[in-house]
Amino acid sequence: MGYYSNKEIASVVEPDGITLANNPNFVVFSSKGNKDSDRKMRATIQILQVYPESVAQNHFKFEIKEKQSGDTHDFKGTYDKNKISSNTFFVPLQATVLGNVVLSQSEANQITLQNIKECLLKNSFFRNNFDISIPAEKNDDDDISINGRLEILSKGAGIQYDFEFLSNGTSLEVTQSALLFYNQHVLSFVDNIHNSEDIVSSAYWLTIKVTEGSNVVYNRKWNGTTDPSKENQDTYLLVPESNAGNNDESFRKSIRNVAKVLNLDSELLNYVDVVLDDYSCTIKDKFSSDRYIVEIEAPQFSIQNLEILSSSSDTIDYGTGNYQIELEVYTDHQIFPGNDDSLNYLGNYLTTLSKSYFGKPLWFDLSTLLSKKVTYSAAFLSEPELDPQDEKYRLWSDAQTITDYRFIAKRTDGKINQPFYYSSPLYVLNGYDYTLNPSGLEKDDAGDSYILDFSQDFYAPPFTKVKPLTTRFNRTHIKGQKQYFNFIYHFRWLALRIGGAADPLVPSIGLHYKLYTQSGAFIGEYTCQGQEESEFSKVNTALLRLDEFLPMHNGKTVGRIDVYLCRWHKSTYPGKDEPEVIISTPLSFRILPEDINEINDFVFLNRLGGWDTMNFGGGFSSEFKTAGSTIYKTLQSGFTLQSEIESVAMKSVQEQKIVQTSPVTTDVVEWLREMSASPAVYELKTKRYIIVDDMSLKYNSTDDLYQVEMKYHYTDTFK
Numbered sequence: 001m002g003y004y005s006n007k008e009i010a011s012v013v014e015p016d017g018i019t020l021a022n023n024p025n026f027v028v029f030s031s032k033g034n035k036d037s038d039r040k041m042r043a044t045i046q047i048l049q050v051y052p053e054s055v056a057q058n059h060f061k062f063e064i065k066e067k068q069s070g071d072t073h074d075f076k077g078t079y080d081k082n083k084i085s086s087n088t089f090f091v092p093l094q095a096t097v098l099g100n101v102v103l104s105q106s107e108a109n110q111i112t113l114q115n116i117k118e119c120l121l122k123n124s125f126f127r128n129n130f131d132i133s134i135p136a137e138k139n140d141d142d143d144i145s146i147n148g149r150l151e152i153l154s155k156g157a158g159i160q161y162d163f164e165f166l167s168n169g170t171s172l173e174v175t176q177s178a179l180l181f182y183n184q185h186v187l188s189f190v191d192n193i194h195n196s197e198d199i200v201s202s203a204y205w206l207t208i209k210v211t212e213g214s215n216v217v218y219n220r221k222w223n224g225t226t227d228p229s230k231e232n233q234d235t236y237l238l239v240p241e242s243n244a245g246n247n248d249e250s251f252r253k254s255i256r257n258v259a260k261v262l263n264l265d266s267e268l269l270n271y272v273d274v275v276l277d278d279y280s281c282t283i284k285d286k287f288s289s290d291r292y293i294v295e296i297e298a299p300q301f302s303i304q305n306l307e308i309l310s311s312s313s314d315t316i317d318y319g320t321g322n323y324q325i326e327l328e329v330y331t332d333h334q335i336f337p338g339n340d341d342s343l344n345y346l347g348n349y350l351t352t353l354s355k356s357y358f359g360k361p362l363w364f365d366l367s368t369l370l371s372k373k374v375t376y377s378a379a380f381l382s383e384p385e386l387d388p389q390d391e392k393y394r395l396w397s398d399a400q401t402i403t404d405y406r407f408i409a410k411r412t413d414g415k416i417n418q419p420f421y422y423s424s425p426l427y428v429l430n431g432y433d434y435t436l437n438p439s440g441l442e443k444d445d446a447g448d449s450y451i452l453d454f455s456q457d458f459y460a461p462p463f464t465k466v467k468p469l470t471t472r473f474n475r476t477h478i479k480g481q482k483q484y485f486n487f488i489y490h491f492r493w494l495a496l497r498i499g500g501a502a503d504p505l506v507p508s509i510g511l512h513y514k515l516y517t518q519s520g521a522f523i524g525e526y527t528c529q530g531q532e533e534s535e536f537s538k539v540n541t542a543l544l545r546l547d548e549f550l551p552m553h554n555g556k557t558v559g560r561i562d563v564y565l566c567r568w569h570k571s572t573y574p575g576k577d578e579p580e581v582i583i584s585t586p587l588s589f590r591i592l593p594e595d596i597n598e599i600n601d602f603v604f605l606n607r608l609g610g611w612d613t614m615n616f617g618g619g620f621s622s623e624f625k626t627a628g629s630t631i632y633k634t635l636q637s638g639f640t641l642q643s644e645i646e647s648v649a650m651k652s653v654q655e656q657k658i659v660q661t662s663p664v665t666t667d668v669v670e671w672l673r674e675m676s677a678s679p680a681v682y683e684l685k686t687k688r689y690i691i692v693d694d695m696s697l698k699y700n701s702t703d704d705l706y707q708v709e710m711k712y713h714y715t716d717t718f719k
Helices: 105-121 124-129 247-263 366-370 666-676
Strands: 010-013 018-020 026-031 042-047 061-066 072-078 088-090 130-133 136-138 144-146 149-154 163-167 179-181 186-189 205-212 215-225 235-237 272-276 281-285 292-297 301-307 324-331 348-356 362-365 402-412 417-422 426-429 451-453 474-478 484-490 508-516 522-532 539-543 560-569 578-582 587-592 601-605 611-615 619-632 646-660 681-683 688-696 709-714
Touching: 010 402, 010 417, 026 402, 042 105, 072 105, 088 105, 105 124, 105 130, 105 149, 124 130, 215 247, 235 247, 247 272, 247 281, 281 292, 348 362, 348 366, 362 366, 366 402, 366 426, 451 484, 484 560, 484 611, 522 560, 611 666, 666 688
Parallel strands: 018 426, 072 088, 215 235, 474 587
Antiparallel strands: 010 026, 026 362, 042 149, 042 301, 061 072, 061 163, 130 149, 136 144, 179 186, 186 281, 205 215, 205 292, 272 281, 324 348, 324 402, 402 417, 402 426, 484 539, 508 522, 508 560, 560 578, 560 587, 601 611, 601 681, 619 646, 646 709, 681 688, 688 709
């Protein structure tokens, strides 16, 4: 269980406390916010008109400015297909011929929208952060029709997605409607004016320019407004639907007001006639000749930011995309598994892992790093065989197959580093398994575990028993073989207090042997190899003393021996002794006759970080190959029959040994799959580390017995 220094930043899915080094062990960080309350950036682009080619170069262009970074992106349209680029889109003129078909205004607008979409998708800001679509709908004839707008929707929420449309430096954040005109200068409204809050006056404008040759003889701009108090000779009044009562009336009143302000300009009337119809206002040239050219301009895009600002409930980066999660990893924190934690000493700094956060749960696989640091010790090969008077003598050996570590999680934007979570002490075993399998160290279906919590009251059952650190609990044994018992010590010893004084003796742990005949009749039991709890390591290995009970014990032939881990407490205070109590599940050994079985033991580091032996007593062979490279020497005077002409320059030696098991059952073959993947194997008769070259396992559903062959060589060579 880790510790939060700031619970408001992130939720943490904690990693397993003890896990296998070669299997994934994830820590996951996610926002504590409610995504349902996020508001995404949304905008639309609608084509309202296509300008004549003579004025198109000044239109069909817009600029987008990112609010967080201030970066701008320019886009523009062109009638020239040769000028298309990553930020320039093609705009077909009205009445463009495509094949044998003349494009209508609506079709030309649809093509323009598609071209704008492709242009936006070539821009990394839009491609990475937004979904861009042109909605279509099905009509009564099951034909598809395009509704004439392009929709932009952010993939996430937060300020990093916010942008605004600019035209000549002027914000076009909301434009709900605009004027549409064709080459014959007919004005009409193309979209409903819903209400006054939807309208920005800068979005409704009309410019009429008259040129004589190269001279501009008239040029004036009018703006639209929904505020009656602002209506004047330069501003026409737009009537929203809510004020007019319906769409039609809104159009009629608004276009009438446009015609009214145009007719107030006597200078304009020198060049054009303004003719009002029900739903349009036609501007007619007064001159049939080309002396005067009348040009009318109005907004060509309708751009809507339906939600101008995006907001994020993300508690890690607030939707900015500017933050990372960093893990400061420490090892050797010197805290025993199960002991009370202390944050006074975090251990030795190892490294810092970091990942950028982009609004989704972010994870680190801690095993990827720690699998490179795990170790083991081969002391178990010799320590139990030392003289008990030797100061190095130990009943139990430290397997050193567990590595401890912990981490601090921080949020950082590169300038501000804020720790928010401290992990509890964590441990990784030098073990392995199928990648997708759970580590299996916690409680199994029977309620047993590979991790024994010594804070339990072993005299008030039920309690969780520890399993020996192996996956094969039923074995065979031949007198002379070496067998080992391994377990993880989850230490939590509290001094026994009697009358206010602490008992100077700590509890002890040892091995309890139960002996049975071949038929299962109980023969006797014996406890030995006891050691005070304070002397144990994190992962412990003991050489079993099975041969002391073979072949006879108490006048009976021993056929099976079960070995348990047990605990007791011998107090210096009278009446406070604790009797022996078995605290583990057993390792069970079926005894085989020694006179018909050979012994050739190998010890493997098993997939849980313990040591297991396997007897390959079914056969042995060895291949010893040498090869030499030679050089030729110049024959000199005074040579004899012993002179060298061709001489050995170097000798290479290849040695491979091959061993076989006695016939074994299917369950043993399946267990040997685990051993074949072991990174550490020793030949017990020589105590030499070996490299397994090949151990092929083939078995089926029809046979009962199999023989497994293993090829190996020593790490050193014969020279």
